[in-house]
Amino acid sequence: MDTKSHKQLHIFFFPYMAQGHTIPLINMAKLFASHGVKSTLITTPLNAPLFSKAIQGTKQLGFDIEILVIKFPTEEVGLPQGCESGNLATTTEMKEKFFKATFLLQPQIEQVLDEHRPHCLVADAFFPWATDLAAKFGIPRIIFHGVGFFALCATLSVLLYEPHLKLSSDSEVFTIPNFPVEIKLIRSQIPAFIKQNAETEFTKLFKAARECEEKSFGFIINSFYELEPAFADHYRTAFGRKAWHIGPILSWNKAANDEASLGQHKSLNWLNSKKPNSVVYICFGSMTNFIDSQLLEIAAGLEASGQGFIWVVKREKNDKEEWLPEGFEKRMEGKGLIIRGWAPQVPILEHKAIGGFVTHCGWNSILEGVSAGVPMITWPVSAEQFYNEKLVTVVLRTGVAVGVEQWSTFVDVKKEASVKREAIEKTINQVMVSEEAEGMRARARVLREMATRAVKEGGSSFADLTSLLEELGSLGA
Structure with missing residues (x-):
């Protein structure tokens, strides 16, 4: 591809401050930079080190990529100092204040747009005000949702047709209306903020995000056409959305994702001694x-x-661990490994010893599981995860549901153990050693090959990225 023609393009990337939103947008900025675009990432002081670490090494590759730091208004909304990430807002009250704070970022973004005059602003869906702001400078605003086409279509259908309002109880089943395939859910599996009519900071944000979609230039989707073709088409035709699928973003530039340093992680050395497909990986x-x-x-x-x-x-490891059965770690020595804290998820999933993945069905994790060709045990918790579960278990048929029936906010997960050991044992064995396991594994391998092809020259995501850059280039000119 001729990168010279995009030399003049300068794009701002503005991720929402939460790990699951930030990492794909950092990788996207790297991807655009690898195609000759000048990429600028906007973040806040506490998040800046993560950004710097992530783009380390890109300069040697000749990428034009930089970081702009703006202040996060913690004091203004009454958040503790240093609470600059959604992951650190641990109560409902803190979450509400956090959403409020993101609206107060507008003047600073206006200032940096005025100063730098980029050709385009790619901003997370959680910044609905970014659309009008970009318009003020006569530039396109592209929305990044951080989810796939299936979940986007399901969310829009449920919002538009409100099938849940016709039900008399939370355990009643409904079918998603005007949808390419038949998908059944129960009312308790749809997000509480859609079900309740109460006005909170989050419902206000959600409503504003929906309204700005009509006025925005379009959507960048971290997915690939072959993964969800009927839903990519449906999103563009039935809902009239302009969207480019350019994923899996992670698969584009393994060289730019410095993973060599992870080779020493104990989990990878431990996996080297295991047989193929003999280990299940659990991470939420x-x-x-x-x-x-x-x-x-x-x-x-x-x-x-x-x-x-x-x-x-x-x-954290401590003397008395209430959450582990007596003597568990001793009994499991050599059989199982507990990692407290962070783990190099992508290299673990790609290891040949991994035969299954117990996941909360966050979109990044689903894509990582798909790209690694690993069957999944689905355990959705919140956000759009119950829709993602249906994509895996009903449409792709590369996984088994553990049987969660209750959508909860991340704050409410603490109430009780909703999934019992018998269900966990049964679904793990279903994916790892049952008769149907080989079929799931074979389908998962096919998806892995499709994901790899999509981002290569001639692939569907490569083509969509090229056409997006050309369109932005012609606007910029």
Whole structure:
């Protein structure tokens, strides 16, 4: 591809301050830079080191990529100092204040747009005000949602047709209206903010985000056409949305994602001694915090399954661990590995020893599982995750649902153990060693090959990225 023609393009990337939103947009900025675009990432002081670390090494590759730091208004909304990430807002009250703070970023963004005059602003869907702001400078604003076409279509259908309002109880089943395939859900699985008519900071944000969609230039979707073709078409035709799929963003530039340093992580060395497809990987993303009793059920289910495992848990090690059965780690020595804190998820999933992935169905994790060709055990918690579960289990048929029936905010997950050890043991064995496991694995491998092809020259995501850059280039000219 001729990168020279895009030399003059300067694009601002403005991610929402939460890990699941930030990482794909950093990778997107790197991707655009690899195509000769000048990319500028906007962030806040506390998040800046993560950004710097992520783009380290891109200069040697000849990428034109920089970071602009703006102040995050914590004091103005009454948040504790340093609370500059959605992941740190741990109560409902803090979350509300956090959303409020993001609206106060507008004057600073206006200032940097005025100063730098980029050709385009790619901003997270959680910044609805960015559309009018970009218009003020006569530039296109592109929305980044951080989810796939399936979930976008499902969300719009439920909002437009309100099928849940016709039901008499939370356990009643409904079918998503005007949808390419038949998908059934129960009322308790749809987001509470759609179900309730109460006005909160979040419902206000959600409503504003919906309204600005009509006026924005279009959408960049971290997905690839072959993964969800009917839904990509539906989103563009039935809903009339202008959208470019350029994913999986992570697959584009493995060289720019400095993973060599992760080779030493103990989990990867540990996996080297295991047989292919013999280990299940369990991780619930950066936002989900389960209570002790739920972690206890997971531990018991893992032990009963008899499968090897790597389990990522957000718990510090201490003398008495209420969330683990007595003597668990000793009994599991060599069989299972508990990682407290961060784990190099992508290299773990890509390891040949991994045969299954227990996931909360966040879109980044789904894409990482798909790109690695690993079947999944789905355990949705919040956001659009129940829709993603249906894509995996009903449409792609590369996973099994553990059976969660209740949507909850990340703050509410703490109530009780909703999934029992028997269900955990059963679904792990279904994905790892049952008769149907081989079929799931074969389908997952096909998706992995499609994901790899999509981002290569001649692939569907490569073509969409090229046409987006050409369109922006002609506007810029």
